[in-house]
Amino acid sequence: MNEGLYWEGMSLLDFARGPAFRWAVIIFVIGIVWRLGALLLSSRKDLSSPKGSTTGGGVKTLLTRSAPPHELEKNIVFQHYTGYAWHIGMFVILLFGTPHMLFFADILGFTWPTLPTPFITFFTVVTMGILLTLLVRRMMNPVLRKISTMDDYFSWLVAFLPFLTGFLAFAHITFGIRYETMLALHILSVCLLLVWFPFGKLMHALVIWPSRYKVGAAFARKGVQA
Amino acid sequence: MAASKTVGDALRSNGVSRRGFMKFCAATASMMALPPSMVSAVAAAIEKARRPSVIWLPFQECTGCTESLTRSHAPTVESLIFDSISLDYHHTLQAAAGQRAEDAMEAAMEENYGSYLLLVDGSVPTGDYEAYSCTNGHTHLSMLQKAAAGAAAIVSVGTCAAYGGIPKANPNPTQAAAIQDLVKDKPIINVPGCPPIPTVITGVLAHYLTFGTIPELDAYGRPMAFFGQNIHDRCYRRPFYERGLFAETFDDEGAKKGYCLYKLGCKGPITYNACATLKWNEGTSWPVQSGHGCLGCSEPDFWDKGSFYRPLSAAYWGDAKTVGISAAAGAAAALAASALARGKQKKAQQEEKA
Numbered sequence: 219m220n221e222g223l224y225w226e227g228m229s230l231l232d233f234a235r236g237p238a239f240r241w242a243v244i245i246f247v248i249g250i251v252w253r254l255g256a257l258l259l260s261s262r263k264d265l266s267s268p269k270g271s272t273t274g275g276g277v278k279t280l281l282t283r284s285a286p287p288h289e290l291e292k293n294i295v296f297q298h299y300t301g302y303a304w305h306i307g308m309f310v311i312l313l314f315g316t317p318h319m320l321f322f323a324d325i326l327g328f329t330w331p332t333l334p335t336p337f338i339t340f341f342t343v344v345t346m347g348i349l350l351t352l353l354v355r356r357m358m359n360p361v362l363r364k365i366s367t368m369d370d371y372f373s374w375l376v377a378f379l380p381f382l383t384g385f386l387a388f389a390h391i392t393f394g395i396r397y398e399t400m401l402a403l404h405i406l407s408v409c410l411l412l413v414w415f416p417f418g419k420l421m422h423a424l425v426i427w428p429s430r431y432k433v434g435a436a437f438a439r440k441g442v443q444a
Numbered sequence: 445m446a447a448s449k450t451v452g453d454a455l456r457s458n459g460v461s462r463r464g465f466m467k468f469c470a471a472t473a474s475m476m477a478l479p480p481s482m483v484s485a486v487a488a489a490i491e492k493a494r495r496p497s498v499i500w501l502p503f504q505e506c507t508g509c510t511e512s513l514t515r516s517h518a519p520t521v522e523s524l525i526f527d528s529i530s531l532d533y534h535h536t537l538q539a540a541a542g543q544r545a546e547d548a549m550e551a552a553m554e555e556n557y558g559s560y561l562l563l564v565d566g567s568v569p570t571g572d573y574e575a576y577s578c579t580n581g582h583t584h585l586s587m588l589q590k591a592a593a594g595a596a597a598i599v600s601v602g603t604c605a606a607y608g609g610i611p612k613a614n615p616n617p618t619q620a621a622a623i624q625d626l627v628k629d630k631p632i633i634n635v636p637g638c639p640p641i642p643t644v645i646t647g648v649l650a651h652y653l654t655f656g657t658i659p660e661l662d663a664y665g666r667p668m669a670f671f672g673q674n675i676h677d678r679c680y681r682r683p684f685y686e687r688g689l690f691a692e693t694f695d696d697e698g699a700k701k702g703y704c705l706y707k708l709g710c711k712g713p714i715t716y717n718a719c720a721t722l723k724w725n726e727g728t729s730w731p732v733q734s735g736h737g738c739l740g741c742s743e744p745d746f747w748d749k750g751s752f753y754r755p756l757s758a759a760y761w762g763d764a765k766t767v768g769i770s771a772a773a774g775a776a777a778a779l780a781a782s783a784l785a786r787g788k789q790k791k792a793q794q795e796e797k798a
Contacts, residue, residue, distance in 0.1 A: 231714065232749060239759040240766070247770035248777065255778025260785060316688060317757030320707060324758035329707075334688040390677075396663070397674065398714050405759065 231398045234405035242409035249416025254424065268439045275438020276431040282444070283430045297355070300348050307345035311338055311381070335388070342385045349378050373419045379407035451529075451653060452491030465491075472650045475643070475722070476659065476669040489654040496653070497556040498563060499549060500534035500601075501591055503584040504577045504611045504620055505566025509602035510536050512639035513646075529649060532560070535579070546580055553594050561652065562595035564588065567604040567611045568626060569618035576618045588626060597631040597658055598623060601645060606634035606665070607744035614748050624665055631658045634665035636717075638741035643722050644670045664744060666716065675712035675738050678720035681705065699735060709753040710737030717742040 228236075286298045312318050316332040323329045353374055356362045383404035386392060392400045414420060437444035455465055469487040470480075478486070502510070514537065531537065532552030533545065540548055552560065568584045569576045577584045592598060600623045603609040611620035624632050635648055648667055651659045659667040676682065684690070684704040691699035691708055704710070712720075715738050719730040732738055737753075740746040750760065 228745070232745070234759075236760040240762045243761050244766060244770045247767050248774040251771045251774025252777040252781065255775050256781045256785075259778060259782035316685075316690070316706065317755070320755040320757045321759060324755065325761065329692070332688050335686045401714070 229398065229402070231402040231405070234402040234409065238406055238409045242412040246412040246415055249413075250424065253416050253421060257425070264439065266439070269441030270438040272435040272439050275444060276435035279434020279437065279444040280427060280430045283434075297352065300352060304345045304348040304352070307341040307348070308381075310341045311345065311384075314338070339385070339388070342381055342388075346378070346381050346385065349374070349381070353378075369418050373414070376407075376411050376414045376418070377420065380404060380411060383407045450491065451493045451495055454495065455491075472647055472654075475647050475718070476651055477672075486650075486654050490650060493653040495530045496596075497530045497532050497552050497560040498649075499532055499552055499560055499591060499595075500537075500563040500565070501584075501587060502535060503564060503566030503568050503588070503605070504618065505602065505604050506610075507536055507565075509565040509605075509639040509645075510534070512637075513642045529561075529653075532556075542580075553591065557594040559596050560594065561649075562591050562598045562630075563601055564598060564605045564623050565601040567608045567620035567622060569611075570621045570626070571619045573618040585626070588623065592627045592630055595630055597633065597652070598627060599633045599635055599645075599648060600624065600665075601635050602640055603636040603638045603741055603744075603746065606636040609638065610747050612745075632665060633658050633661065633667060636664075636666060636671075636742040636744075638739075638746070640742070641670075641718055641722055641724060644718055662716070666742070670718040670722075671716045671742065673716065673718070673721070675715045675717060675720050675732070676710075679704075679712055679732055680720070681732060694735065705732060705735075705737040707755055708737050709751065709755055711740030711743075711746070711749075711752070711756060712738040713756055715740040715743055 286294050310333070313322075313330075314333040315338045316335075319330060319332045356366055356370065356374075383400065387397065387400040387404045390397055411420070415423075434444045466483070466487060469490065470483045473480070473483045473486045500510075530552075533549035535541075535545055538545060538548070566577075566584075568588055570585060574583045574585050579587065600606040604611055604620075605623050608616075608620050608622045608625075611618060612622070624634065633648055635645055637644070644667075647670060648659065651657075651667070651669070659669055662668050662671055664671075676685075679685075681702060681704045684702070685706055689698065689701075689703045691703045691705055693699065694708065706713075710732065712732065719738070720732070723730045723733070739752050740749065743749075
């Protein structure tokens, strides 16, 4: 095997599967360890005496913040649950699409059952629909528009592209380009996601649960409601 | 046989019936994606075609391409059609040997200069390694250059001639090159495959006999009529792929039921060839039907694309060592960032105290 080797006349697909993916993984791992390491090392010892159970408060907040707060329910319920919906779609596609499972199986060393392709196609279309709706909402809603940064839009794009390119490659809607090229673009879009992941808002995937716990624990320690 | 005899005369003298000939023409027209109305035109063109002089040069190869063409159990109409070209030089198939064979080639080249068809199988060593592959004291590079100069067109038979094939596989010890990389001023038709399907070789020749031109080619120089379709799209096991039914090993229940071989490394989704439609051994079977995934042998650099048994979607993501080094680099960056932050914090505290 010529893992990660270049050879003369290498196609875009060979480049995507080999060197591009290899470098994307390297940048991803460096970025993740750096960001998480820096966060862990920045924590300070709190010398004050606790006014409540930090663990209990942490776990409670972790759970309560996973549903929309009652006071804001009317305004954010749509965003909240569509957010859940597309994330579920993403995980179904990622874990139960056969080619995706085989990608992970190659790393993990074991396989698991997958779903027939019509299911995966359904979830992909629904997920892309939700993502587009959420983007339109972000651009139309004055408050959301005001608080959105380039990071939000770029992270959206980086998250959306793998669904789009994967769907186009699978459905053979290639606009005149070769199927292999579309498949390569799909893999390259995942490489882009891996590279951007540690440095933008996609990093929430790793810090969302610890940060909710941490906020809850800190508030509980101070004896206030999170 | 004299080069002036027509293909029709040659077929009749070989006992091919009109019905057998028309069946061949219909199949050929269909393979070339021509409308049924073209069958009679194909028949007329082939029948009247003057047998073109063909010189077949084998270079750095395994003779598998020639075997593919000749090892049929019974003489077929295709093989008779092949007999009906004037094969003036093919050192495996011709009776003459040594200097007499060389003389025959020289004579054919001289007599048909500018109009003969040059068929090549095998790649050509170049640079410092040019002398690694010679015939009768001539390097294959010099033979190619000489033969190509007088050829009307060149057909690269097999993946080695078309793209360098196995001799060119990393680290390419003989600096092997494909014909299309060495000859730039002649029309070249690539008929890749390891080996190519015999019907495809004869089909390309039939096209040349019929129209006197080279067929429509794809981005890799392959005739669209035979290489325009994806193996996966034409595979009879495709419905199992859609339903998520796969063979997990070569002898499990799924394999016995003929489920999709994608998980076992089948390269059908990125391979273009006519195996799934024309099949091999007179339409008997083809690799996927016999239970093995497609190797992608008609694609450039198929030998360098990793294990044949690695699923297509498994990327070459690296290894534990690379990930470990990356993690260590990330940890070092985190420590540095943390030290920098603490330093700044300390400085700010001291300034506040002051």
